[in-house]
Amino acid sequence: MQYVVLPEEKTRKVSxxxxxxxxxxxxxxxxxxxxxxxxxPSVIVGRNQLIANEVNLDYCRKHDISLFRRKxxxxxxYADNDNVMFSFITAxxxxxxxxxxxxxxxxxxxxxxxxxxxxxxxxxxxxxGKKVSGNAFYHLPGRSIVHGTMLYDTDMDNMLQSITPTTxxxxxxxxxxxxQRIALLKDYLDLDIDEFKSYIRKGLCNxxxxxTKTDVKEIEDIERRVYLTRDFILGNNPxxxxxxxxxxxxxGSLEAHIEMKGETIRKVELIGDFFAIGDFNSSILRRLxxxxxxxxxxSNALPERLxxxxxxxxxxxxxxxxxxxxx
Numbered sequence: 001m002q003y004v005v006l007p008e009e010k011t012r013k014v015s016x017x018x019x020x021x022x023x024x025x026x027x028x029x030x031x032x033x034x035x036x037x038x039x040x041p042s043v044i045v046g047r048n049q050l051i052a053n054e055v056n057l058d059y060c061r062k063h064d065i066s067l068f069r070r071k072x073x074x075x076x077x078y079a080d081n082d083n084v085m086f087s088f089i090t091a092x093x094x095x096x097x098x099x100x101x102x103x104x105x106x107x108x109x110x111x112x113x114x115x116x117x118x119x120x121x122x123x124x125x126x127x128x129g130k131k132v133s134g135n136a137f138y139h140l141p142g143r144s145i146v147h148g149t150m151l152y153d154t155d156m157d158n159m160l161q162s163i164t165p166t167t168x169x170x171x172x173x174x175x176x177x178x179x180q181r182i183a184l185l186k187d188y189l190d191l192d193i194d195e196f197k198s199y200i201r202k203g204l205c206n207x208x209x210x211x212t213k214t215d216v217k218e219i220e221d222i223e224r225r226v227y228l229t230r231d232f233i234l235g236n237n238p239x240x241x242x243x244x245x246x247x248x249x250x251x252g253s254l255e256a257h258i259e260m261k262g263e264t265i266r267k268v269e270l271i272g273d274f275f276a277i278g279d280f281n282s283s284i285l286r287r288l289x290x291x292x293x294x295x296x297x298x299s300n301a302l303p304e305r306l307x308x309x310x311x312x313x314x315x316x317x318x319x320x321x322x323x324x325x326x327x
Contacts, residue, residue: 001031001032001033001034001204001205001206001207002031002032002033002034002205002206002207002208002209003033003034003035003201003205003207003208003209004020004024004028004033004034004035004208004209004211005035005208005209005210005211006020006211006216007210007211007212007213007216011038011039011040011081012037012039013039013040013042013066013068013223013228014039014042014044014066014068014079014227015068015223015227015228016219016220016223016227017035017037017039017085017087018068018070018071018223018227019219019220019222019223019226019227020035020087020211020219021035021087021089021145021147022071022140022145022222023215023218023219023222024089025089025140025143025145026140026143027215027218028089028209030091031090031091032088032089032090032091032092033088033089033090033209034086034087034088034089034201034204034205035086035087036084036085036086036087036197036200036201037084037085037086037087038079038080038081038082038083038084038085039079039080039081039085040066040080040081041063041064041065041066041078041079041080041081041155041158041162042065042066042067042068042078042079042080043055043060043065043066043067043068043076043077043078043079043162043163044068044069044070044076044077044078044079045067045068045069045070045076045235046069046070046072046073046074046075046076046136047069047070047071047072047073047138047235048073048235049075049076049235050235051067051233051234051235051262051263052242052260052263052293053164053242054075054076054163054164055067055076055162055163055164056161056162056163056164056324057263057293057294058294058295058296058323059161059162060162061294063158063161063162065078065158065162067233068227068233069227069232069233069234069235070136070147071138072136072137072138072145072147073136073138074123074134074135074136075134076163077134077149077163078154078158078159078162078163079149079154080154080155080158082152082153082154082155082193083149083150083151083152083153083154084149084150084152084193084196084197085147085148085149085150086102086106086147086148086150086200087145087146087147088102088145088146088147089143089144089145090102090143090144090146091142091143092144093139093142093143093144094144095137095138095139095144095146098137098144098146099123099135099137099144099146102135102146102148103119103123103125103135103146104119105204106125106133106150106200107119107125109199109200109203109204110125110127110132110185112203113188113189113191113199114188114189114190115127115128115185115188115189116128117132123135123136123148125150126183127183127185127188128183128188130181130182130183131151131181131182131183132150132151132182132183132184132185133148133149133150133151134148134149135147135148135149136148150185151182151183151184151185152184152185152186152193152196153184153185153186153193154184156182164324234262234263235262241257241258241259241260242256242257242258242260243255243256243257243258244256244258244321244322244324245321246317246320246321248312248313248314248317248321250311250312251274251310251311251312251313251317252272252273252274252275253272253273253274254270254271254272254274254313254318254321255270255271255272256268256269256270256321256322257269257270257271258293258322260293263292263293263294264290264291264292264293265288265289265290265291265292265293266289266290267285267289268285268288268289268322269285270284270285274310274311274313275310275311276309276310276311277308277309277310277311278308278309278310279309280309280310283303283309284302284303284306284309284310284318287301287302287303288301288302288322293322293323294323295319295323298319298322298323299315299319302315302318302319303315306318
């Protein structure tokens with residue numbers, strides 16, 4: 001296996017590394033290739049996921065967490081500079097075999113370092129029964145790409161707060177129990193993060209393939225044309241409906257059905273046992289049409305007072321209902 005080396009080392013965006021693995025798969029012939037990368041805080045959604053269902057966009061904006069989409073399926077992941085991302089490119093046309101080979105190799109490396117590592121399900125790696133790695137794959141003509149996380153360390157609060165695909169599970173099991181099911185490799189290894197990356201590279205690769213500056217320009221072109229475009233990141237999602245529910249003391253139960261297109265609200269319907277004082281359809285709901293689903297834009301679109309339209313309804317409570325905050 002060859003380790004892919006960039007002509008200059010610097011931190012780049014997730015989008016660059018996704019373009020890099022695609023470039024290698026399409027243009028570097030024969031054999032197997034591996035490289036690792038680290039990024040500033042980022043959330044990466046799977047190819048078929050709806051961003052509004054998976055990502056806490058308000059939290060990401062407030063904490064400077066970037067959002068990207070990859071071409072592989074699977075779930076949403078959080079990455080930062082304290083965990084390591086790996087990309088494996090192989091000529092093996094069978095993605096299942098490629099997937100098993102990559103995960104098996106990583107499990108073996110961790111075992112050699114003394115960790116009680118094992119594969120779990122289709123795409124996870126566990127240490128001491130706790131998850132340290134999630135992986136995904138996709139197929140190009142004649143090539144397979146496998147990529148995934150390796151939790152050496154991470155900002156656990158950012159990871160848990162930026163991703164919201166399992167809200168019901170978090171509510172039923174609690175954040176503490178989620179933390180308990182995740183392990184950090186730094187707690188099991190006697191290596192720092194750079195030593196860990198070097199160990200994996202030396203253990204799996206017997207040579208290197210150095211990309212040229214021309215290669216980098218081609219990669220940046222793919223990044224710009226595909227991975228950084230708004231249409232790709234948002235996924236050209238069809239219209240879909242979100243349902244948000246809560247009960248507010250003094251107001252009653254509210255259930256909002258939000259028709260979406262991408263990140264934009266198309267229509268909102270509101271039902272519940274609240275008391276309407278004014279015409280909430282024209283005074284509240286229609287104001288939300290063509291507004292992006294985030295706290296700032298929704299707050300700006302609404303009147304300052306809602307309690308003269310719906311009895312005892314505070315604006316902040318209604319915005320929190322729509323954006324999944326505090327309910």
